[in-house]
Amino acid sequence: xxxxxxxxxxxxxxxxxxxxxxxxxxxxxxxxxxxxxxxxxxxxxxxxxxxxxxxxxxxxxxxxxxxxxxxxxxxxxxxxxxx
Amino acid sequence: xxxxxxxxxxxxxxxxxxxxxxxxxxxxxxxxxxxxxxxxxxxxxxxxxxxxxxxxxxxxxxxxxxxxxxxxxxxxxxxxxxxxxxxxxxxxxxxxxxxxxxxxxxxxxxxxxxxxxxxxxxxxxxxxxxxxxxxxxxxxxxxxxxxxxxxxxxxxxxxxxxxxxxxxxxxxxxxxxxxxxxxxxxxxxxxxxxxxxxxxxxxxxxxxxxxxxxxxxxxxxxxxxxxxxxxxxxxxxxxxxxxxxxxxxxxxxxxxxxxxxxxxxxxxxxxxxxxxxxxxxxxxxxxxxxxxxxxxxxxxxxxxxxxxxxxxxxxxxxxxxxxxxxxxxxxxxxxxxxxxxxxxxxxxxxxxxxxxxxxxxxxxxxxxxxxxxxxxxxxxxxxxxxxxxxxxxxxxxxxxxxxxxxxxxxxxxxxxxxxxxxxxxxxxxxxxxxxxxxxxxxxxxxxxxxxxxxxxxxxxxxxxxxxxxxxxxxxxxxxxxxxxxxxxxxxxxxxxxxxxxxxxxxxxxxxxxxxxxxxxxxxxxxxxxxxxxxxxxxxxxxxxxxxxxxxxxxxxxxxxxxxxxxxxxxxxxxxxxxxxxxxxxxxxxxxxxxxxxxxxxxxxxxxxxxxxxxxxxxxxxxxxxxxxxxxxxxxxxxxxxxxxxxxxxxxxxxxxxxxxxxxxxxxxxxxx
Numbered sequence: 001x002x003x004x005x006x007x008x009x010x011x012x013x014x015x016x017x018x019x020x021x022x023x024x025x026x027x028x029x030x031x032x033x034x035x036x037x038x039x040x041x042x043x044x045x046x047x048x049x050x051x052x053x054x055x056x057x058x059x060x061x062x063x064x065x066x067x068x069x070x071x072x073x074x075x076x077x078x079x080x081x082x083x
Numbered sequence: 084x085x086x087x088x089x090x091x092x093x094x095x096x097x098x099x100x101x102x103x104x105x106x107x108x109x110x111x112x113x114x115x116x117x118x119x120x121x122x123x124x125x126x127x128x129x130x131x132x133x134x135x136x137x138x139x140x141x142x143x144x145x146x147x148x149x150x151x152x153x154x155x156x157x158x159x160x161x162x163x164x165x166x167x168x169x170x171x172x173x174x175x176x177x178x179x180x181x182x183x184x185x186x187x188x189x190x191x192x193x194x195x196x197x198x199x200x201x202x203x204x205x206x207x208x209x210x211x212x213x214x215x216x217x218x219x220x221x222x223x224x225x226x227x228x229x230x231x232x233x234x235x236x237x238x239x240x241x242x243x244x245x246x247x248x249x250x251x252x253x254x255x256x257x258x259x260x261x262x263x264x265x266x267x268x269x270x271x272x273x274x275x276x277x278x279x280x281x282x283x284x285x286x287x288x289x290x291x292x293x294x295x296x297x298x299x300x301x302x303x304x305x306x307x308x309x310x311x312x313x314x315x316x317x318x319x320x321x322x323x324x325x326x327x328x329x330x331x332x333x334x335x336x337x338x339x340x341x342x343x344x345x346x347x348x349x350x351x352x353x354x355x356x357x358x359x360x361x362x363x364x365x366x367x368x369x370x371x372x373x374x375x376x377x378x379x380x381x382x383x384x385x386x387x388x389x390x391x392x393x394x395x396x397x398x399x400x401x402x403x404x405x406x407x408x409x410x411x412x413x414x415x416x417x418x419x420x421x422x423x424x425x426x427x428x429x430x431x432x433x434x435x436x437x438x439x440x441x442x443x444x445x446x447x448x449x450x451x452x453x454x455x456x457x458x459x460x461x462x463x464x465x466x467x468x469x470x471x472x473x474x475x476x477x478x479x480x481x482x483x484x485x486x487x488x489x490x491x492x493x494x495x496x497x498x499x500x501x502x503x504x505x506x507x508x509x510x511x512x513x514x515x516x517x518x519x520x521x522x523x524x525x526x527x528x529x530x531x532x533x534x535x536x537x538x539x540x541x542x543x544x545x546x547x548x549x550x551x552x553x554x555x556x557x558x559x560x561x562x563x564x565x566x567x568x569x570x571x572x573x574x575x576x577x578x579x580x581x582x583x584x585x586x587x588x589x590x591x592x593x594x595x596x597x598x599x600x601x602x603x604x605x606x607x608x609x610x611x612x613x614x615x616x617x618x619x620x621x622x623x624x625x626x627x628x629x630x631x632x633x634x635x636x637x638x639x640x641x642x643x644x645x646x647x648x649x650x651x652x653x654x655x656x657x658x659x660x661x662x663x664x665x666x667x668x669x670x671x672x673x674x675x676x677x678x679x680x681x682x683x684x685x686x687x688x689x690x691x692x693x694x695x696x697x698x699x700x701x702x703x704x705x706x707x708x709x710x711x712x713x714x715x716x717x718x719x720x721x722x723x724x725x726x727x728x729x730x731x732x733x734x735x736x737x738x739x740x741x742x743x744x745x746x747x748x749x750x751x752x753x754x755x
Contacts, residue, residue, distance in 0.1 A: 036523055038279040039150040041189045046283070051306075055315045056411035059420075059522055065188040066296075068305075068526035070407045072414075075523065 011083065013062065013076035018050040022081035029078030041065040042079060092140035093173050094133065094252060095165060097197060098181030099190050100147035101400075101527040103209035103239075106536050107181055108144050110239040118543055121160050121169065127441075136253045143172060149189070151196040156446065165200050177252050178204045184214040184221060184236075185528065187294060188286050194230070195282040198262045203255035204232050207248055211236040218297035225293040231263040239533075305400075305528040312401070318408050325401075326427055329392045337384040344384070348377030366568065367561070375560020375650070380549070382434055382712065385462075387545050389428055389435040393442075394540040396424075398532035402442065403524055410522055416504050417511030419443050420522070422452040426503070429459035430496075433713045437720055438544060447517040451510045453720060454730055457713055458503035460496045460705060463652040467704050468492055470656055471697040474677045491701065498705045502737065548716070560711075563650050567621040616661060621646055635703065635742045636696040638685045645709075652709045695749040702745045707738035 016022040024046050027034050041064050042048070051061040051068065059072045096111075098104040109116075112131025121128045129144035145164055146157040160169065167174025178197055182190040197204050206226075214221065227234040233251040237244035264285040312318055352369040359365040396402045402424070410420030421443045429436030436456045443449040460468075472488040479487040511517075616622050625643035632642050640662045648655035656676070663679035683691035708714065708731040717727040 035152065035276055035279070036150075038276050038283075039152065039192065040523055040525075041192065041283060043280050043283045052309075052313065054313065054407050054411060055319055058411045059407060061309075061313070061407065061526060065186075067186045067189060068528075070403070070410075070522065070524045070526050072410070072522045 010080050013048065013050065013060075013079040013081050014073055016048070016050050016081050016083055018052055020049065020083055022048050022050075022083035024048055024079060025082050026080040027078060028080065029075070033075060034078065037071075037075065037079065040069055041067075042069070048079075048081060092135060092138055092177075092256070093143065093175045094135070094140050095143045095145055095175035095178045095202075096181065097145045097161065097165075097178055097193065098147060099149055099183065099186070099193060101525060102147070102181045102183040102186075102190055104144070104147055104181040105540075106239050106533045107207060107209065107237065108142065109535055109539055110245065112142055118547070133249075135249045138253075140252075143175065149193060151193065155444065157444070165197070165202065175202055176256050178202050179248070179252065180204050180206050182206050182208050184208050184211045185217075186210075187221075188283070188290055191230075191286045191289065192282060195264070195285065198232075198260060201260065203258050203260045205248065205251045205255060206230070206232060206234040207244070208234055208236045209238075212238055212241075220295045222293045226289065229263065229289045229292060231261045308529050309404070309526075313404050313408060318404075322405055322408055325396075329389075332388065332392075337388055340384040341381050344381045345377070348373055348380070351377075363568075367564065370568075371561045371564035372557065375564065376557055382432055383545060383549070385432050386435045386438070386548055387541055389431065389439070390541045390544045391537065393424065393439055394537040395532050397442070398530070398537055400527045400529045403526050406524060407526060414522075416507045418452060418507055419445065419448040420524075422448065425452055425456060426459060429456040429461060432461050432463070433457045433459065433710070434548070434716050437713065437716050438548065440720065445517070447511075447515040450721060450726065451507055451515045453717055453726070454510055454515075455503040455507045457708060457710065457730070457734065458499040458506070458706065460499045461652075461710075463710065464495075464704055466653040466656045467648075468495060468701055470659075470676065470680070471701050474680045474692070475694040475697040477677075491698070495701055495705050498702065498741070502706060502741075506733075506737075547719075560650055563621075563647065565620075566624070567616060567619050567647065569620055570618070571615070616643060634747065635699050635739070636693070636746045637700070638691050640683070640685075640691065641696075641700070645703075648709050650711050652704060655704075655709075693754075695746060695754045698749065699742045699746040703738045703742040705738075706734060706741055708734035 010025075011022075013022070024042060024044050026044055027037055027042060029037070042062075046064060049063040051063050053060045054070075057073075059070050060076060062069045062071060062076070096104060096108055108129070108131065111133045116129060116131040118130075119128050127146065131142050131144070133140045133142040143164060145161045148155075148157050148161055151158055151162055151165070163169040164172055165175060165178065178200075180194045180197055182194060194204065194206060208221075208223065208226075211221075223234050223236055233255060235244045235248045235251055237248055239245075264281075312321060352373045355365060355369045355373065359368070393402075396405070402421075405423065406420030408420075409423045413420050413422055422440070424442070425436045425439040427436075428439055433456045436459070437453050440449045440452045440456070443452060468491070472491055476487045476491060481487060481490065621643050622639075624646055625639040628642045628646075629637075629639040632645070637645070640659075643662060644655050644658040647658040659680065660676055663676070663683055680692055685691045714727045714731060717730055718724060721727070
């Protein structure tokens, strides 16, 4: 196996520590969820921040385009970020 | 509006949720609003009259939405309205797009879609005062130039921009809009949704050239409030406290007007009796119509109060926080976080609870919530529980200090909750099966609620409840009345003087007090009410269903009470009073009714009630769909008869099975 730097594991929004700026690199997932995420402004290239998690660890509050968006962990999993 | 001259001008009002659309709509139209449902669906259709430069315009409020891609029902309808495909609505001449200045990028996304319909758009920029208070700056001229469309900053409180908005609408009317950007659909890096990607790219460039943020402070106050309100521990404590206050208030504030309404309807029935000649028409009006309608209208104070609180919680931004806090718990059962409030409300009364499910966007989630809401033990079950406990379990204690009554009460409430969880679990995996809907919910900044919007919302709900539920309930109560009234027993038709007495002694839901006090004619023995009831259709039905309910330990008289209480659960108490000849205005705490229930005998002379029978009846009432008002509301909210019928059938079957297990199990264990 060749080792390349680009093969480092991809991070999702769930890996982003709260309060740290991240940038969306890709939005995966199934059709309607992915579409809805993008319509709400989560498109590749946008800056995101995880604000906090709800009392039972799920859902999470995400800051994107200047507003707060709540999403479940399962949805956050389909958002790839770099940070 | 159908009867008036049709306005020549149709204007659609579109915008994101929480953008201030409702407040603007109210400010533009005043009280001249018409609210209905779009045909075949439960999406609300709101229209009002807006005077634009002296001309009467029909302002159509499009449901608040984030996108027009027609993936949800709201979006489909919004699209139909804009393209003129919605029956009864001409294609709009102008679209007013409400855009929240504090949330510009995401709000403009919908606007970029609106540009594509070839209808001129005027942007109403709201929350501009909040935006400027936060020391941000926006070049409205520049936004207008870049978007190639008029932009007007509006503030409903100060009246800023309202006239200018009308002027701009008149100005652009009839013009052909220019789409201010070109798609770059070739971009593969954006994935299959390149269009969304390129719209946001355009928006980013517009915002970059026209807005200067002081820093990232726009959420500071809300963040501080959220530190407490969505705190892992205190957030939940505060949520419970808020709910307690809401329900305590609903119970205590609503009880006085509810009593007054009840007395008022009682007085109205008495008045009808006093003023009209005795006869079938008087009975129909007093016991059928007034009692039936009155039985529904008494719920009005609770509905008004609940919707006052719901509007306050929604408008302030707290509601979405509550859903955020509880989504994990609710999703374990397969429900949305927003289902918690309708379900909690249903402990007061399932009717406002079911109406409150409108905040849940996903239809399947909403229907699942509606289907289980009646399992929450509502206040109408209390008279039934109280009577049964008072008659058979009063003054008993376990371990010397826990009252059996309180314990039974707790068990009844718990049975309802547990069954609701199980049913929701099953429904979400069968008939209402759906992939877990994306829980993508905006957490809007906290705002002081607009009182006018709050009150208008409250009154709208109340009116819809009265209008729609009232008609169905009226019909059902007349049918129930007739079942207990007809056929008139043959004995009285011989002696005409008895008719007066017999006519007064009609079972019904009204607590008309003077039945027993009425001097009875001595020469001809009057037909007792219980005799009349026995020979009525309801009495015969009681006999017919006796074999079915015998395994539950119920005789035909209890059967009649079960049939009558189908109108409303608490009717069981007044019907039992009639059957046991106690007097109509007995309430559940009445000693004589308790004594009558204890002493009641079946036709073959055995005691009609045992503690086990009482327990069985309580279990039956936890689960059975004994409330025609709820059925009428479910009919309205689901826009079909199949859901309320399904609900009634499955709840009755469940109630029967549970009551059967209780009674037969109790007998096996040697009780009863």
